[in-house]
Amino acid sequence: MHDYYSFFTGPFAWITFLVFIFGSGWRFYSIWQLAKKKDSAVFEYMNMKFALRSIAHWIIPFGSRSMQINPAMTVVTFMFHISLFITPLFVFGHVVLWKENFNISWFTLSNTVADLMTLIVIGSCLFFLWRRIKLADVRYLTTPMDFIILFIVAAPFVTGFWVYHQFPGFAVMTIIHIISGEIMLMAIPFTKLFHMFLFPFTRGYIGSEFGGVRMAKDW
Amino acid sequence: MKKIIHNIIILTSIFVTGIGLILMSAGIVYADDCFNINNESIDKNTNTRPFICFEHDIHNETAGIENCSECHHIYDEHEELVPDESSEGQPCSECHADSKNSNNTDIGLAAKYHKLCRDCHLSREKGPVVCGECHRK
Numbered sequence: 154m155h156d157y158y159s160f161f162t163g164p165f166a167w168i169t170f171l172v173f174i175f176g177s178g179w180r181f182y183s184i185w186q187l188a189k190k191k192d193s194a195v196f197e198y199m200n201m202k203f204a205l206r207s208i209a210h211w212i213i214p215f216g217s218r219s220m221q222i223n224p225a226m227t228v229v230t231f232m233f234h235i236s237l238f239i240t241p242l243f244v245f246g247h248v249v250l251w252k253e254n255f256n257i258s259w260f261t262l263s264n265t266v267a268d269l270m271t272l273i274v275i276g277s278c279l280f281f282l283w284r285r286i287k288l289a290d291v292r293y294l295t296t297p298m299d300f301i302i303l304f305i306v307a308a309p310f311v312t313g314f315w316v317y318h319q320f321p322g323f324a325v326m327t328i329i330h331i332i333s334g335e336i337m338l339m340a341i342p343f344t345k346l347f348h349m350f351l352f353p354f355t356r357g358y359i360g361s362e363f364g365g366v367r368m369a370k371d372w
Numbered sequence: 373m374k375k376i377i378h379n380i381i382i383l384t385s386i387f388v389t390g391i392g393l394i395l396m397s398a399g400i401v402y403a404d405d406c407f408n409i410n411n412e413s414i415d416k417n418t419n420t421r422p423f424i425c426f427e428h429d430i431h432n433e434t435a436g437i438e439n440c441s442e443c444h445h446i447y448d449e450h451e452e453l454v455p456d457e458s459s460e461g462q463p464c465s466e467c468h469a470d471s472k473n474s475n476n477t478d479i480g481l482a483a484k485y486h487k488l489c490r491d492c493h494l495s496r497e498k499g500p501v502v503c504g505e506c507h508r509k
Contacts, residue, residue, distance in 0.1 A: 154501070155493070155494055155497040155498075155501060156497065158494065158501050158502065159494055245419035245420070245421075245479075246421070246503055248479065249479050249482055249483055249486065252479050252480060252482075252483040253483040253486055253487055256483075258479055258480075258483075261419050261479075262419070263419055264419055316502075316503070316504060318509070319504045319508070319509050323502075323504045324502050324504065324505055327502035327503065327504065328502070
């Protein structure tokens, strides 16, 4: 127990940070190279004004036609993404660890709010799972990796909920919680989760092409 | 025969009372030994986790700690540990008080406390290390 804790909060945590940072750098670089080689029009048509206009429409709830057509998906996806980021950064148990290890701290969520947001993430993952299995058009685009990603994202929240409520075996579950968070961070550069960094560019390019070439809305 | 029964009753009463007194005194010792680490600066924060009692004497006996300064340490102005001096009776916040200055994030004191316990537990590979092992619901 103690050596596992030491390892996964020590050396393995640093390996995780390095993989996350350098993996993301490498991913940016390789996509950049690929675009230069295969689709150099991307660089010519990229336009800041059209890019920001498109991003703005897609980052505001119901800002695009697609979001208006699928209201359930819109509500769930916004609640999901907000909870996904806010909870781990501002839950009290994590902030106290930042204070202990790096002597920095910030605003913390109340226990009830953090608990609720955790349930939102778990519930959303179940919704996405249902959607991938049940909706024909989504199923058509689904690969096994999409299910793995869902599992990777849900795991830190399921284990976190388990640990906070001290269900049986919570001590071991705390170690699993740490590992699951580290797996998620390491998976970001190498999976679709990389859209957290890539979305301004993909959205921005579509916005540029629609705005500057097709003279049409892309939202 | 009557005398024997009489004696048995008396002896049994003494025995039961004795056991009772031992249990009660043990209870009192237990209660006395129960430290709730709950500084007022942390108390304000509604997000803190519940704390079970810290059984000071039992802990030190089990861990074989005889030198008070192992936990009740003193650092000099150069932040060097003063080996033979200890600070028992002095609240942690007297030195580790930076936590009192920051309003919403008054967790500095808790962080110091966590590190004191956990670092020792990790180096000895004994005792609680994850949140819920001390902060029982």
